[in-house]
Ligand SMILES: Cc1cc2nc3c(=O)[nH]c(=O)nc-3n(C[C@H](O)[C@H](O)[C@H](O)COP(=O)(O)O)c2cc1C
């Protein structure tokens with residue numbers, strides 16, 4: 001997938017899905033769907049790529065090729081306006097990986113600055129979408145707002161783009177059925193963040209359409225884990241990764257290459273602790289995983305850890321012996337949680 005940090009570097013013409021897409025959740029999938037080339041078209045393109053010269057059987061006038069493009073803002077507009085770094089469900093690398101798996105060909109990161117934030121809805125359409133991105137088709141969510149002070153709505157976009165004969169698909173908010181009595185709740189990034197903050201991992205995973213995943217490089221810790229019989233791989237996460245509720249989780253993990261593939265099976269089962277380790281008077285955040293049935297070195301490797309279930313809050317134990325007993329219990333519970341159910 002091509003990642004462009006400006007419109008000059010963009011492959012054109014484009015079919016564009018617009019939004020922030022943090023999390024790339026099930027609602028986002030629906031917004032992205034209309035800009036993806038149909039399966040048949042994808043096959044044709046692949047065939048063309050493999051054919052060195054044009055063959056007489058090819059259609060004489062193939063439809064114009066557009067690049068399926070997700071257009072988003074960098075930094076996140078909230079970060080720009082508040083000056084506060086915003087932790088993300090999917091930092092850039094993970095977002096790229098998720099979009100690629102959906103079949104998106106290009107990600108454009110529009111530099112969100114004073115100039116861009118001051119564009120009127122009309123100027124945004126004319127300058128960015130029409131002139132710079134050569135947009136042929138657009139898809140947005142129903143609640144999409146754009147232009148200066150978020151004045152433009154999805155309907156406005158539809159009207160403005162119609163002047164240039166650009167069709168705009170407005171995707172209604174995807175909902176999921178919450179607890180009884182069946183209540184339809186819109187899927188949103190903020191709801192997923194709420195679930196993760198409160199340890200409701202299963203709900204978060206349901207809305208994401210996949211498990212929430214922490215991807216990081218294994219770094220050295222204080223080498224205490226091995227002394228209590230539970231070595232833990234300490235993960236260094238991207239600085240802006242959203243951290244879920246502190247505590248202990250049942251997890252599935254995979255050792256991944258530099259560019260992790262979403263299809264990598266997460267075969268290694270284990271337990272993860274997220275917190276500051278009050279028992280050993282730790283003061284900074286540590287994210288560490290103990291893998292079951294594993295005994296070799298992981299330093300420097302990249303691990304992708306899927307959160308499956310929140311087991312308990314982090315506690316301060318009176319001594320390491322008590323912590324050790326509790327971790328053994330955590331492992332037993334996690335094995336049960338992770339056991340394939342028939
Ligand atoms: C499953 C699990 C549960 C843990 N629970 C706690 C806890 O409740 N309180 C705490 O202070 N530390 C907890 N820890 C963190 C340990 O204190 C930590 O693994 C140990 O200090 C070793 O750290 P090291 O990897 O830097 O050597 C937990 C670790 C694991 C793997």
Ligand SMILES: Nc1ncnc2c1ncn2[C@@H]1O[C@H](COP(=O)(O)OP(=O)(O)O)[C@@H](O)[C@H]1O
Pocket residue numbers: 218219220221222223224225226227230231232233234289290291292293294295296297298299
């Ligand atoms: N089952 C296991 N789970 C996690 N890490 C393991 C395991 N077995 C061996 N290791 C290795 O041991 C290291 C963790 O040992 P530990 O004593 O906790 O040291 P550190 O404090 O550096 O994390 C991991 O980084 C990894 O290289």
